[in-house]
Amino acid sequence: MKKTVKKEALIALIENLMKDHEVVSPVETAGKGVFYRKIDKAKDVYLGPAFAVEPVKKFFLHPSEWICGCNKEEGTASPCPVPADDKKRVIFGVRPCEARGLVLLDKIFAPDDPAGYQDTSYIDNRSRSVIVGLACSVPDRTCFCVSLDGSPVETRGMDAVLFDMGDNFIVEILTEKGKSILGSLPGTIDAGSEKALEAAKEKTKKLVVKTVKAPDSLDASFKSDYWKKVSLSCLSCGVCTYLCPTCHCFDLVEEERKKLRCYDGCAFPDFTLETSGENPRPTKKERYRQRVFHKFDYFKKNFGENLCVGCGRCIRFCPVKIDISEVAAGAPIK
Amino acid sequence: MTGQMNTSNSNIYLPRETEITAIRQETSDIKTFVLKFKDAAYGDAFTYRPGQFVEFSVFGEGEATFCISNSPTRKTIECSAKKMGMVTQAMHELNVGDTVGLRGPYGNGFPVEDLKGKHLLFVSGGIGLAPLRSLINYCLDNRDDYLDITIVNGARTSKDLVYRDEYKVWEKAPGTKVHLTVDCREEDWVCMVGVVPKALEEIKPTCNGSVAIVCGPPIMIRFTIPVLEKMGFCPESIITTLEMKMKCGLGKCGRCNIGNHYICKDGPVFNYAKLKELHYEL
Amino acid sequence: MIEEIRQKAKELLAASKVDMVIGYRRSGDGVSTVPAFIDSAQDVDSLVWDQNCVYNLANYLREFPGKKIGVVAKGCDARAIVVLLQENQLERENLFIIGVECGVTDISEKCAACPRTVSAICDILIKEKGRKSGAPGNEKDAYAAVEALEARRAEERLGLWREEFSRCIRCYACRQVCPMCYCPKCVADQTMPAWFSKATSLEGNFAWNVTRAFHLAGRCVDCGECERACPVGIPLRDLNKKLEKEAKELYKYEAGSSVEAKPLFASYDKDDPKDFIK
Known part of the structure; x- marks a missing residue:
């Protein structure tokens, strides 16, 4: 389901979401680059072309994280779990490559095989998060997603995706989770915008010029x-x-x-x-x-x-x- | 499911509280810890295969990886630790009654089913006997499933031999031979002298219908495998259990792989043919 | 200049005076450069020299013990070699230093305030044509940023560094890119005992960055590589520059100026200032 949404309407929605959600988004830090941050002001949300320095991975597999306690008191010891944060979280501005990265990390930390080792901390982070992606419009010259079976405008691993169309965003809702967050946005999409979107997608794909011809086996x-x-x-x-x-x-x-x-x-x-x-x-x-x-x-x-x-x-x-x-x-x- | 605890819905990194019920001093720097889960129901349900390992926690210090050195056919869980680094030094300070953490069992373990109906040649050096001891006792407890058992065990000196009380028990078992060797001649030493590969050349074990199970320091393995190959053991019938630095034991933390196989998850037991395929260098 | 560098490199390799020349070559993107490790005279023509030659190649010299190495060295790289020689990390007779004068063509952003553009030590100095030898490079005040920091209140400075260090991801690029960070076991990697937290907490990050800065006092040659390498943009050079200024003011010591000089922390004089010891 797609709709054309005014940028201000999206900011207003984020403002509203912050009341009962943790909202994460890329934020511009003067002179330092773009960083994903937990935001407390909707106007800090950065949905421009610059890429975040650190990938969104860090909200699922934290750079450092307490995974359990190990109390040592007077010669006896007992492990105790560290309570996890279970607040609903919405992450805006996740790029197609990063979202696809999460799909690959799932294979390690949330394996399909029920006898495999399920990493509960990772899985909790995954299930409490809604991913609102942002399709790329200006790939960097170091980007090479296309030759790795990816695309700057793909949506694997996302619950919803935003396409920057200049004055507006086109929002595409991909999952029930995405609908629960963005479903209330007013708007529809007309055939002209739909066509413009397809043209923009094709154009962006062609902007990824770097390729990697990795052999099937090294x-x-x-x-x-x-x-x-x-x-x-x-x-x-x-x-x-x-x-x-x-x-x-x-x-x-x-x-x-x-x-x-x-x-x-x-x-x-x-x-x-x-x-x-x-x-x-x-x-x-x-x-x-x-x-x-x-x-x-x-x-x-x-x-x-x-x-x-x-x-x-x-x-x-x-x-x-x-x-x-x-x-x-x-x-x-x- | 034997040898694998279903871990879904629980924190896979969380160790279980375990009590030390006995400590045996094996050598000047090796101790064996006899362990019992505090949660009796969990302990009763805990099963493993010979050759599997656990992550052992000394709370406040960290974790270290040990194979379970006794057979699942026996009542207790035992781990032997050489005093080496931070965790093992702390382990050597522990007393009977202390609480430690245990998580596991991990890894594939020895292919006990495939070994049935074979002659077994165990070759070990130093604390490398620990995982083999688990399999040796398992085979002796299921004696009819296996043919002749030959044990070649070496150490630098006679003082460095581990599980010394058990050699006599093994020798008395039907169809079982034990050869002990030390690197250099010693007074009052009546067994063999010389490093393990040299002892093997003297013993000349048969390769027909035999599987060699090798574990010891890297240098011993490096020189033992060519000797076995020369004796006619094919790479498929030489089995070893590898040690590499491990942290998670779950195939996730990424450090213990050889090729696309994680020692903690797909190993630690591999046959030599597989190791060659994975470019493993002795 | 590049022709002279190539000529010298060719000569050294052809005559087996060195086993390898470390310089710069063009990267695949056609613009930036990458370190080049050249061990045959016929590969010498891949060497380049331009404003993208930012790396401090002194960082690689310790990796080839016993080998004779020719190295292309800017002013800052050469000062790093001086410190490594002072600290007995390199054998002078195993080095052939191809000094290159920089400064007229501004090497990069990191060079904006570098006043020392000529190699402090070299076996041959390759000069920029039409440039008066030994002339100072940039005139911009090297300590302007430090003085601006000093002028602020302590709490303000603390707040600023908290903000900066909060972004540290502990990738240790600052350490790995630094020729002076060669401890066989870095304090950050020690486990018995572990001196500070491995967590990317503010405390752990503070401990790491400040400890590193102090270990570079009187040793940092201000090549600026740590700051350039830092992916999250921490102004590490300001920290190092502050300590450089202290060493200069208190002990009249400048790192990397003389191989014969005793390293700052290896020397003691009874007239050393003591008023800062409390």
Whole structure:
């Protein structure tokens, strides 16, 4: 169901939603970029073309999160659960690549197999959130979603989506959850707008010029020196993994009588360093290869898809401009 | 479902309160902890396969990964820990009666069904005997299902041998041989001398209808597998259980994979043919 | 300039005077550059030199122990090499420093207030044509931002840094991009004991960023890479600049100016100021 909605009407709706929902949206921070924030003023909502630095992932898989308590009192100890926040949440401005990232994360944290391990914290965050996406209108030159079976105007993982049509938004409601939030918006859509929308979609898709021709399997390149060569400039920081909409590796540590889950990444030497001093991924070669293989080989073997949505963040923010699309495409598989 | 607790609707990272009912000093730096779930009903329902492992919590310190070192056919849950890092050092300070946390069991465990009707060659070094002990006792408790059992167990010195009280019991079991070896000659030592691969070459176990189950320090595995291959064991009939740094035990935290397989979820037990396919380097 | 850089690199590799030359090459986007690791004379022509050569290549030198390395070094990169030599992290005889003069072509945003555009140490200095050697670079006041901060009330400053650090995601790009951050086990990674929280809490973020700044006092050469690498835009350079200013005012010490100088924290003089010790 689609309707044309005035931008002011959407802001008014958000204002109203904030009474009994947690509302999250991209917010412009002067000189620092765009960041998703819990908002307390509807006018702070930013639905412009700039991309958020951190992907929406952080509202589902928090950068650091208490996952259970571990009380230690006078020689006895008992674990206790940390109460979860269960307030209804609406997230505006989620881009197609980020929403698709959530669909991929679901395979890990909310597996279909009932005997699989369901991550209740992730699932709670998913079920209490309504995702109102924002289709892209100005892709960045580092974006390459189209060549990874995605699109700047697709809607997988969204409950509703907004298309910026200049003075208005076209709102498309995709699920019951989306209807519950945006169903009350007044408006209809005429045939002309419908046509204009389709034309705009096609135009935007063509604006994604970067492509990645990742081979179906990287397996044959595993032992190649190529991985040493392409990892030489890697600094072993966490930028690419932390800002990736699909990277999900984490660490578990105990602090303040609680168990903390926090982001971790395959670029850090300590990620796999064992207490004995052995490290199965001793150099940047093995560590960087792991990231590329996880994205373009291992995940595909396990789930049939690449673990990359082509959002371009790891390219935009890599301090030394390593380009995973070039690296994956250039892997010697013959 | 044997060996896997259904965890839906509960926090999968939440450890269960567990009491230490006994502690055995195996060597100067290895202790075995005998454990009992405080929730008796949960404890009764808790089942596992030999070769599976648990995440052991020392509250306030963190978690560490241990295989369950005794057989599911026995009454208790036992874990053996070498004093190494933060958590294991804290474990060595624990006393009988203390409460710790346990979650699991995780991993695939040994293919006890596939091993039926085979000769079994157990090869271990140091604390690598821990997961094999679970399988050895399981096989001895189901003795008719398995053919000859040969155990080759080594340690740096005789003082580093673990589960010493059990060797005599194993030897007395029908169709079972135990070979012990230490790296260097010692006074009063009457068994074999030399590292495990060398001992294997002396023992010359048969490869016909046999499966070798290997666990020990990386260097031992590195030198043992070629010896087994030379003796005629095919990669499919060499089984090992791997150790890598693990955190979640659930195939989610991302650090313990070899290829597209997570050691915690798809392992830790693999045959050598599979490891080669996954580019695992000894 | 680039022809001279390529010429020198070719010469060094062809004569086996070095095993590798670390410089810059064009990235796939056709505009920016990436670090280049060149080990054969025939690949030398991929080297480039322009305003996109922002990286501090000194950061890579410790990764090739025992190898002879030629490195393209701007003024700031060369100062970093000086500090690494002072701290015994590199062997001078294993380095061939191809100093490049910058400043006329403003390298990047991060260079706006850099007054030192000539390599402090080099084996050959490649100069910009038509430029008087040794002339100062930018005249903009290097401490303007620090002084503006100093002029504010303490509570105001605290509020400002709380705001900035609240965005920190603990990706450690600042640490990894820094030639001086080479501790074998960073305080942030230690677990026995864990010195500060791994959580991205304000406390943990404060502890991390402030600890790092203090460890760079008298060592930071102000290459600006940490601030450039920070994905969330924390003005880390202001922190480092403040400590640089303190070292200069209290001890007349400038990091990276001389290999022979004793590192600030490794020297003591009975006349050192004590009035700040309470």
